[in-house]
Amino acid sequence: MTDATRQRILDTAEQLFADQGFHATTLRQITREARVNLAAVNYHHGSKDALILAVFQRRLDELNSERLARLDAVLTESDPPDLEKVLEAFINPALLLSTQSAGDGGRFMRLLMRAWAENATQLHGAIARQYSHVMRAFADAVSRALGTSPDNLRQQLDFLIGALTYTMAETRDDQVEDTARALVRFGCAGLRESALAAIPKTSLKENIA
Amino acid sequence: MTDATRQRILDTAEQLFADQGFHATTLRQITREARVNLAAVNYHHGSKDALILAVFQRRLDELNSERLARLDAVLTESDPPDLEKVLEAFINPALLLSTQSAGDGGRFMRLLMRAWAENATQLHGAIARQYSHVMRAFADAVSRALGTSPDNLRQQLDFLIGALTYTMAETRDDQVEDTARALVRFGCAGLRESALAAIPKTSLKENIA
DNA sequence: CTATGATTCAAACACACGTTTGAAACCTTC
């Protein structure tokens, strides 16, 4: 089986999608740059839309399983978990993915932003579905680290995701470690402060019980 | 002069761009929905690209001047300025723009995300140019509120912009005030914490001098 | 070596896009 063609299409498409967007990138451009015949995309992937989804599936699987593995390590290490380490388990795999996946960093993050922006319905839905259980796991871990209920945490985690996605997309390879460190610190402070604001109601409840 | 057609095109285009993206939205779709002839876009705006820019110009002018006006009020009120109020001056106009500009909230924020993602070079450049002096002003105000140098502040402000843009785009009208409050709190805590980390080097410098 | 299935290739297809055109309709001003 000639899996090489499939892979080369996937790699080239990922790069071009990240640089130019999905709609702006044409199959002719992809196949030319990948040194592959035009019809190869439809033969191996079915359609352009399916190709876009395949590009995401590959990276998202990688990113999310790495995140969950690290979270698991943090959770078994101490209970309640350390907030910094939970956030690192969420943030660092993203930065690793940016730097190691051949080529310039931030490509995949740019890709994520485009996915969010373009072609909303189908792609956004598929990504959200693939993210949901990861988000639940991290929201749970953070809430235990903070000692608060996970109810209002989704909002703060969204702040973090927004900050991560936005900055990673603009961060160069050599700054990426510093940025991650700064983001962990920033996020921890924000989460702890928000937890302080939420505590009064909780402790009131506990006083009744 | 029939300015009505121009405006109706602008309004409809803004909505469709926000919902579907620039590339995915066709002039036929815009003109059909705006009850306007197909050629009207080219007649009134020159081209599709020019239309996209015009849509942004209108909102960005509004947003930035409002931000600067509020910042000015905060700065004259007290010196050094209050960090919370500086952040509110940055965040609240964005939320106002979301809710008041007829139709569903978050539209303009979604638009901003798309602008960032799509058509990178031209549009991103134009927006950044229009944003730069505003960012400078806020970075300056924040640095004075924190009592630190504005050198590394850009990064933290990028965190804030990312969080703002990402969450505003997904926030419904009735939640938008809560979200803004939470974001101000979140951002203040993050900025203060980051300032603490930066101080040692600064104070070392001051000790030498 | 040959037959069978998988893969590549050049060419073409149908379609939708942004834009242009030139005439019609409209509005203003004298």
Add this chain to the structure above:
DNA sequence: GAAGGTTTCAAACGTGTGTTTGAATCATAG
């Protein structure tokens, strides 16, 4: 109410897109 400039309109143009096709090439198993 006619002239002149502005705006609308239906129709078409050229181009580039994703996809399909059918023959050619390749790999593999009998």
